[in-house]
Amino acid sequence: MSDASERLRRPAWLRIWGAALVPLFLVGAWLGLVWSPPDVNQGNLIRIMYAHVSVAWIGFVAVALTAFFGALFLWRSRRRDDVLAVASAEMALLFSSLTIIGGMTYSRPTLNTFWTWDAKLTLTALMVALLVGYFIVRALIDDPVRRGRVSAVVAIVVATSLPFNYLAAEWFRTLHPSRAIALDGSGVTMAPEMLATLLFNTVVAGLVYGWFLVDRARLGRIEAQLETERAERELATPSAGGVVRV
Amino acid sequence: MNDLLAVLWIARKDLLHETRSKATTVATLFFSALTLVVLAFAIGQDERLLQDAASGALWVALAFAGVISAAQSYQADLEDGAFDQLLTTPVPRAAVYLGKLLANWLFMLVLGVMLLPVTLVLYGASLPASWPWLIATLALGTLGFALIAVFYAGLTANLRARESLLPVLMFPVVVPILLAAVRASGALIAADDLELAAGWLRLLVGFDLVYAVLCTAIYHFVVEE
Numbered sequence: 141m142s143d144a145s146e147r148l149r150r151p152a153w154l155r156i157w158g159a160a161l162v163p164l165f166l167v168g169a170w171l172g173l174v175w176s177p178p179d180v181n182q183g184n185l186i187r188i189m190y191a192h193v194s195v196a197w198i199g200f201v202a203v204a205l206t207a208f209f210g211a212l213f214l215w216r217s218r219r220r221d222d223v224l225a226v227a228s229a230e231m232a233l234l235f236s237s238l239t240i241i242g243g244m245t246y247s248r249p250t251l252n253t254f255w256t257w258d259a260k261l262t263l264t265a266l267m268v269a270l271l272v273g274y275f276i277v278r279a280l281i282d283d284p285v286r287r288g289r290v291s292a293v294v295a296i297v298v299a300t301s302l303p304f305n306y307l308a309a310e311w312f313r314t315l316h317p318s319r320a321i322a323l324d325g326s327g328v329t330m331a332p333e334m335l336a337t338l339l340f341n342t343v344v345a346g347l348v349y350g351w352f353l354v355d356r357a358r359l360g361r362i363e364a365q366l367e368t369e370r371a372e373r374e375l376a377t378p379s380a381g382g383v384v385r386v
Numbered sequence: 387m388n389d390l391l392a393v394l395w396i397a398r399k400d401l402l403h404e405t406r407s408k409a410t411t412v413a414t415l416f417f418s419a420l421t422l423v424v425l426a427f428a429i430g431q432d433e434r435l436l437q438d439a440a441s442g443a444l445w446v447a448l449a450f451a452g453v454i455s456a457a458q459s460y461q462a463d464l465e466d467g468a469f470d471q472l473l474t475t476p477v478p479r480a481a482v483y484l485g486k487l488l489a490n491w492l493f494m495l496v497l498g499v500m501l502l503p504v505t506l507v508l509y510g511a512s513l514p515a516s517w518p519w520l521i522a523t524l525a526l527g528t529l530g531f532a533l534i535a536v537f538y539a540g541l542t543a544n545l546r547a548r549e550s551l552l553p554v555l556m557f558p559v560v561v562p563i564l565l566a567a568v569r570a571s572g573a574l575i576a577a578d579d580l581e582l583a584a585g586w587l588r589l590l591v592g593f594d595l596v597y598a599v600l601c602t603a604i605y606h607f608v609v610e611e
Contacts, residue, residue, distance in 0.1 A: 214607055269558040276554065280545045289607045290541060294555070297537070300600055301559045304593050308562035311569075311585065 147362055150355065157351050161344070168341040176337040185249055186334070192242035194342040196264065198349045199235030200302070202228050203267060205353075206274075207299035210292030222288035223360035225295060226278070227353045233271040235349065239264050259309035266305050270298040284367065392477040396485025400459055401492065410458045410493070417454070418447035418501055426508050433510050440509035441572035445564055447501055449531065452494050453553050456535035459486050460543040469543075479606035487536045494528035506575075514578040520571055523583065526590040527567030533594065534560050537601045541608045566590045 150158075172190035179186035209225035212218075243261060244254045255261065274294050281287040404410055425443040429436055463469035472482060499521065506513060514520065538556040542548040570586035573579045 214604070266558045266561055273555040273558065276551065277541070277545075280547070280551070286610070289610070293541065293604050293607050296604060297534075297559060297600070300596065301562070304562040304589070304596075305558075307589060308565040311589070 150358070154351070154355060154358070157347075158355070161348055161351060164344045164347065168337075168344045171337040171340055176333045177331060179334075182250055185246070188242065188246040190337050190341045192239065192246050193338060194345040195235050195242060196239040196260075197342055198345040199232055199239050199264075199267070201346070202232035202235055202349060203271070203295075203299055203302065206232055207295045210295035213288050213292045217285070219284070219288070219364050220357070220361060222284075222292070223364060224353070224357045225288075225292060227356035227360055229271060229274055229291075229295065230356060231349050231352050233268065233275070235345075236264055236267045236271065240268065257309075259306060262309040263302065263306045267298075267302065270301065274298060284364070389478055389481050392475075392481040393484045393488065396472070396482055397488035397492075400462075400486060400489035403462055404489070404493065407462070409462070410455050413458075414451035414454050414497060415500070418451040418497065419504060421447040421450055422501065422505055422508055436509045437511045438572070438576055440505050440511045441575050442568050443509065444498070444501060444505040444571065445527070445568045447505075448494060448498050448528065449557075449560070449564060451497055452490070452528070452531045452535050453556070455493050455497075456490055456532065456539040457542075457549065457552055459490055459536070460539050464543055473609060479609055480602045482609070483536065483540070483602060483605040486540075487532055490536050491529050491532040494532055495525055498524040498528055511575050514574050516574055516578055516580050516583075519580060519583060519587075520574045523567060523570045523574065523587060523590070526587060526594060527563060527570075530563035530567075530590060530594045530597065531560055533597045533601055534563070537597075537605065537608065540605065562589065563593055566593070 168190070172187050176187070176190070178184050206225050206228040209221050209228055213221035213225060240261075243264065247256070247261075248254050274291060277294055278287055278291045281290060422443055425439070425446065426436065429439050429443075460469065463472060473479070502520070502524070503513075505511070534556050535552075538552055538559075542551045542555065545551060566586040566589045570583040570590070573582040573586070
């Protein structure tokens with residue numbers, strides 16, 4: 141029992157990391173809500189951008205890392221790479237869902253619509269669909285090795301499809317000037333305070349992603365260990381396993 | 387060289403099986419023709435609207451047929467354990483993929499060429515002067531679609547709920563293919579605008595190349611058993 145609870149304990153450095161996220165998040169929120177100036181065109185609505193864009197960027201990083209860990213698993217067949225891939229995929233799904241929610245909140249007052257077939261919106265919506273597919277596949281395969289391999293393959297295909305989806309959606313938009321609404325228009329003429337706020341919030345979002353990645357991977361390793369132990373126990377007493385499972 | 391022969395033999399096997407059983411042909415041909423009719427009903431009487439929708443309807447019909455044909459090409463093999471025997475033959479797994487890809491691509495391309503006049507008639511459009519480019523669009527679009535469909539059909543062939551799973555998994559991936567194919571053939575059918583179509587055709591070529599390499603390289607992780 142003590143062994144199990146020992147195993148479940150979060151290491152000290154991870155607890156410090158997690159605790160540091162709270163003040164960092166608050167500083168980021170203060171920078172975005174108070175310190176940074178309102179936008180010339182959008183007024184205070186620009187403040188949504190700091191939360192929205194930072195989350196979206198980290199979401200894409202998360203998908204790329206999912207494919208990267210998946211590729212590592214295909215290459216080395218080490219369970220911990222698969223565990224990292226799942227952890228990253230879960231965060232990717234969370235961040236891209238938040239991106240859609242944030243984007244809708246942002247575009248309703250600025251563009252007067254919840255949804256347009258803009259390239260970035262289309263891309264994010266497809267990303268959510270692709271990630272959901274990733275988890276459906278995982279849920280349907282019992283053998284851990286095969287599950288890891290197949291989902292790694294799916295993750296690689298998903299990550300590869302994102303640039304094409306973006307390209308296609310972007311062209312789709314630009315060929316229809318009536319629907320051409322530049323959502324960002326930023327980047328070029330951003331005030332230094334705004335850029336600093338955005339970058340700070342992106343770093344915080346990245347740290348949040350990293351913390352959840354590490355902690356979820358830690359839980360995933362325990363999960364994998366339990367799964368192996370259970371499988372071994374069932375092998376040792378085949379009748380018990382047979383009765384329970386039928 | 388031997389591997390190339392294996393690809394051709396596997397494609398030949400699939401096509402021969404199809405020409406003898408005609409299971410997929412019957413199912414997809416009538417199904418996709420019906421899709422065209424139903425979509426025409428849904429769009430209504432407006433001639434301009436119908437003409438604009440022609441390329442979209444054609445690709446919707448082709449996409450549905452492509453999913454069925456890809457799933458069916460594994461189903462026929464799995465039914466009597468032939469697929470396991472196919473995997474034990476001393477050829478690379480990639481050859482199995484490329485063979486099935488070739489068979490599915492040819493099937494979809496022939497289907498597309500057959501559906502094209504039907505679409506033009508039903509939707510009141512006329513064959514543009516640049517029709518060879520339309521055939522090229524069909525070839526590139528069906529290749530891209532088959533690349534993903536055959537790959538994912540292999541992945542889902544052994545899973546529960548595969549019939550509904552395959553489209554759920556693959557449609558988000560083929561969105562760029564469908565978008566580019568619909569836009570390119572739309573530009574050709576409605577406006578005979580080769581310049582506009584060329585941009586989309588380049589995207590199709592890029593997609594086909596990248597996925598041909600990627601899917602061939604990682605297919606063996608998908609079908610190991």
